[in-house]
Amino acid sequence: MKNFTIAIVTALSATAYAFRCTNLTVPVNLSARNVVFNITTPQNNVEVTNLILDLTRQGGSFVEQKVQGYAAVHGNYSLAATYCTPDEHGPNEPESSNRKRSLAVQILTHGLGFDRSYWDLPYNGGNYSYSAVATDRYGYATLSWDRLGVGMSSHGEPINEIQAWLEVDGLRALTEGLRHGSIKGVPRFDRVLHVGHSFGSTHVYALTAMYPNISDGIALTGFSQNGSFVPYFALGANFVDVKTIPLLAPQYDHGYLATGDLSAFQANFLGQEQFDPAILAFTATIGQPLAIGEILTIGSETASLNTFSGPVLVVTGEHDVPFCGGSCYNGAPPNSSIPAQSQQYWTITSISTIIVPGAGHALNLEYSHPFTYKCINEFFNQNAKA
Template identity: 25%
Template sequence: MQPQIPLYLSALANWTQSTLSCQDLRIPVSVEKTAAGEFSRDVYNDEILFALAGRKILVSNTYEMSARLCMPENSEGPHADTLQVLIHGASFNKKMWDSHYKPETYSWVKRMSHEGYPTLAIDLIGSGNSTFPDGLFEVQTQMYVETVHHLVQQLRKGEVGGRVWNKIVLVGFSIGGMMGTSLAQQYPDDFDALVLHAISWDISWIYPAFLSGLQAPARDIDPEKWGHISPLYQTQSTREGRRVACFAGSYEEGAVEWDWHTRDFDTLGAAITFTYHLVEAHEYSGPVFLGLGDEDSTFCGGRVCREQGYAVYKKFPKASAHDLKMYKETGHLILYHHSGQALIADTLAFLDTHGF
């Protein structure tokens, strides 16, 4: 008797031969100041911290968001009208979704394209090829929320790529998943479904994990490459620090190397503010998926993740469905572990079940 091959592995045989059409976009996104008073780093005071903690926007501005829109070969398939908006984590960029190292294993974009899903992978402001404004007053988590909200409004109106999107799914990793909870609270109609990776609402270990990653100003780590960037932009200074932050359990070294060479930046503003966005989305009524590695150092520290993920039921009390998956021998960056294929398969099953 032949052993049964898991569905997610049997699907790999032909999908790498699929073709997809991608275009790089520069999308203008704007925010409006909501904080009272004027702010300057020349005269720092606690009103700045209070405004950031209150999820306020400190500066009105318009930015350019870099994005990559990829359309599947089959434009008439059952999923062709569902756009996945892919939101990376802190110290990542949109490259995390389309690995060039073993893309047949680690590229979310290529696999989703084969399954018939269009994807829009974005660089958050202050990351990748997007605008790099002030790393404290501007590049903070509420600004991420507002700029993604503005992006979604444009997608709904057909102002991005010339197509109106009626079904939009957020796929958010780490701080991208935190933003998903905050968007669902503040703008519950923006996304029709939420796919959240590598978050929980247990913040006990977040800042110790952040410190253990050994982050430092990017321009001090590599002056030749990043010397022009403000010291408010930071990243991991060593491979081992990055490994501690992102990997545990079962993974391969090639994935670690790809992640190391494509790592991006966090900012002081985002580091101060992201925990304020692990909130309860009272009015969100769509389905929500949560995937969490059982050795996620950010959300479980020295413990094995056990009950942390179950908070998803409480935090989305009106969601039409909750789907929680825990992945064994898996750290923070689930997609780049051996369990990454299971994460993809579980996401596909979740979307198909709920009509996306």
């Protein structure tokens, strides 16, 4: 595993950030080979719980039994996004530049349970904002987006339409739009970097496995190749029918599942004593549901060998539940560690890995977020320059 230079004790001081953001709606034409599942959409919490028990039963083959076949899904969709740029040039741009424009853009893909606000949390005066750090401190542009089916992006049928691979095609469309300059209001970029969290990281992995030349560097946060702990996440979430959540019910149909309570959110996403207790209540205002089709197809994205040869960084919390079972240092072979796992799935050996001490799964919500943000951007500065 490759290392890059960064001090683990370094933290970013609180700063009044200067960056500009524009909300966008990006029309895209997407297609994917989706799985056709013979699953009845749950209509209440009892049926939701029964589905989760079927999905997580040890030694079970529920998903395989419910596969009827495959179907091509294609159509026109809208992806909600936020494009941010620094007010002044940063370390990523020559000091002589008067354009006040970044030379590289980071596409930010959120995970399950969130929308694009994960990257620019409206909490504590913006001090948890990843976009603020990447733009104002490091000079990158960022494009965060609501994954297909979530937030302000197009929604769809939650079992056989909103699945992992159709969302990956959304990421492809945005990437190509940035390279070609075809996204209205956003300039063309020669360098496109990808940052993901959790399900967003598996999308980035799948994208670069399919198109090895599509990215100039990737950072996978809240990620590993070990999918054996996803049942922990599914059971720990105490999932409920989205129609029982007043804030979300008007926006989503049956077939979307929401985290049942704040304790469930804490168990799945936050390391012990690693977060401001007040942020738990805040998450109830920004939390988003997942589509059943997403959880049915989550494991398929990282099963193939990845021949992407660009810079790769994996950043995962020491006590990440869905990808490490709560301990990233105590896995059983061949998943004894994240570096050991990476050797099995990547054809390159220069993968950098960082385990954030004490942290859980939602790295952007924890006290250690300044360290995480610094790790990602310093890595790109050192390894993904033109």
